[in-house]
Amino acid sequence: MLPESENIAIYKKSLMDQSFRDSVATITKEGNRNYISPQKPKGKMYNVRSYFSYFYLVLFFTLPFLKIGGEPVFLINILERKFILFGKIFWPQDFFIFAIGLLTFVVFVILFTVAFGRLFCGWACPQTIFMEMVFRKIEFWIEGDATQQRKLKAMPWNTEKLLKRGAKIVVFFSLSFLIANFFLGYIIGIDEVGKLVEEGIFVHFGTFSALIIFTFVFFFVYLWFREQACLIVCPYGRLQGVLLDKNSILVAYDYVRGEPRGKVNEAGNGDCVNCHACVRVCPTGIDIRNGTQLECVNCTACIDACNEIMDHIGKPQGLIRYASENNIANKEKTRYTWRLKLYTIVLTALLSFLAILLVTRADVSARILRTPGQMYQNLPDHKISNLYNIKLANKTRRLIHLDLKLEGLAGEIKLVNQVDVPRESYFQTSFFVVLNKEQLKARKTKIKIGVYENGLKMETLSAVFLGPSL
Numbered sequence: 372m373l374p375e376s377e378n379i380a381i382y383k384k385s386l387m388d389q390s391f392r393d394s395v396a397t398i399t400k401e402g403n404r405n406y407i408s409p410q411k412p413k414g415k416m417y418n419v420r421s422y423f424s425y426f427y428l429v430l431f432f433t434l435p436f437l438k439i440g441g442e443p444v445f446l447i448n449i450l451e452r453k454f455i456l457f458g459k460i461f462w463p464q465d466f467f468i469f470a471i472g473l474l475t476f477v478v479f480v481i482l483f484t485v486a487f488g489r490l491f492c493g494w495a496c497p498q499t500i501f502m503e504m505v506f507r508k509i510e511f512w513i514e515g516d517a518t519q520q521r522k523l524k525a526m527p528w529n530t531e532k533l534l535k536r537g538a539k540i541v542v543f544f545s546l547s548f549l550i551a552n553f554f555l556g557y558i559i560g561i562d563e564v565g566k567l568v569e570e571g572i573f574v575h576f577g578t579f580s581a582l583i584i585f586t587f588v589f590f591f592v593y594l595w596f597r598e599q600a601c602l603i604v605c606p607y608g609r610l611q612g613v614l615l616d617k618n619s620i621l622v623a624y625d626y627v628r629g630e631p632r633g634k635v636n637e638a639g640n641g642d643c644v645n646c647h648a649c650v651r652v653c654p655t656g657i658d659i660r661n662g663t664q665l666e667c668v669n670c671t672a673c674i675d676a677c678n679e680i681m682d683h684i685g686k687p688q689g690l691i692r693y694a695s696e697n698n699i700a701n702k703e704k705t706r707y708t709w710r711l712k713l714y715t716i717v718l719t720a721l722l723s724f725l726a727i728l729l730v731t732r733a734d735v736s737a738r739i740l741r742t743p744g745q746m747y748q749n750l751p752d753h754k755i756s757n758l759y760n761i762k763l764a765n766k767t768r769r770l771i772h773l774d775l776k777l778e779g780l781a782g783e784i785k786l787v788n789q790v791d792v793p794r795e796s797y798f799q800t801s802f803f804v805v806l807n808k809e810q811l812k813a814r815k816t817k818i819k820i821g822v823y824e825n826g827l828k829m830e831t832l833s834a835v836f837l838g839p840s841l
């Protein structure tokens with residue numbers, strides 16, 4: 372073996388040629404689609420990921436059916452601007468909470484990525500789970516491993532090819548249809564999707580059209596587009612270049628141990644036997660030995676493949692493993708860096724703020740406007756009245772009866788209707804505020820109106836009361 376410093380120098384020199392970054396494995400030199408047929412992964416990491424994906428899939432297909440108080444636990448209804456998270460309904464009026472929630476999520480993603488790289492992509496991204504753990508497995512089952520897939524591709528259209536390709540298309544399309552149903556269930560609610568089945572496509576043509584569009588999108592992605600979603604489309608992957616540093620934990624090749632690569636047990640060689648097993652299993656078609664690359668989704672398939680080779684040649688496992696650049700090059704332990712500490716402080720502050728906003732969130736939001744075009748009205752007994760409109764949003768699942776009271780001012784509120792706001796609805800009504808002329812010190816008087824439910828103040832609103840010029 373060469374001294375470590377020499378290994379690093381040789382490896383870094385070999386990386387001077389960065390031409391591998393000039394192309395993507397999924398596109399040929401002529402610009403055509405190059406299908407990658409990775410070898411079927413097997414090993415400890417793959418097994419753990421498989422178990423995790425089963426749990427994930429059960430959750431994905433169960434969540435739309437779970438309800439709290441008759442409402443789904445999760446709903447992201449962009450069309451009706453209604454969002455339910457953990458059974459709590461959020462309205463456009465809660466935009467501020469949503470914005471803070473989004474900001475917290477972004478900081479969490481940054482913190483997570485700085486520390487663990489693309490761990491999310493490999494283990495929890497729906498695209499990877501469905502592609503690698505569902506559709507790819509079905510493909511292996513129907514068409515066989517990589518070599519058989521390539522053989523099938525090269526053979527003329529005979530019965531075997533027709534049957535296998537036909538079966539794949541039918542199964543892929545059916546699964547895409549199933550996923551589209553559930554995906555739509557997360558947007559409009561699974562009950563609405565169910566109505567489509569019960570009441571027919573002509574009654575719910577909009578839902579049906581969305582279902583068909585989503586089905587074809589998923590079918591296109593999993594049959595043809597595949598890993599390109601991670602390489603070309605996903606913005607998260609693009610962020611890696613600015614978020615990762617030398618302390619980020621990634622799927623990495625230990626070049627100190629592995630270089631120079633060559634025949635096993637040959638004097639001067641490192642542990643990498645240049646067998647390309649790690650490249651053959653890679654679903655994005657890269658060679659992890661070239662270092663961190665945008666295309667790596669941290670799927671761990673290369674870890675398993677290399678571990679198997681290490682077992683075979685009697686060397687310790689972990690030539691490819693989760694490690695940071697500093698772990699490998701400088702033998703440093705994983706550190707909690709100042710950058711991580713800073714992000715943690717910001718994240719903690721945001722989480723606390725978000726918690727306060729959620730706990731103090733009012734069940735009702737109200738807005739008062741003076742009725743347009745209306746001045747003041749003179750009443751008997753030196754009294755003056757103003758007409759107002761009030762708009763209310765009931766964010767709860769119960770009917771709310773409200774009272775309006777003038778705050779800190781003698782006077783009267785006359786309601787046009789009872790303020791009964793139906794559950795999860797908007798409500799609008801009008802009311803008069805009546806004051807004595809003596810109470811007015813100027814043409815415009817600021818007044819405060821309390822909104823009460825069962826004697827408990829929900830909100831205080833401000834308004835302007837108009838009177839005659841003094």
Ligand code: SF4
Nearest residue numbers: 653667668670671673
């Ligand atoms: S390099 Fe390894 S971890 Fe990265 S995508 Fe390829 S097989 Fe997966």
Ligand code: SF4
Nearest residue numbers: 643644646647649677
């Ligand atoms: S699988 Fe391991 S030994 Fe084989 S080429 Fe990859 S890194 Fe080298």
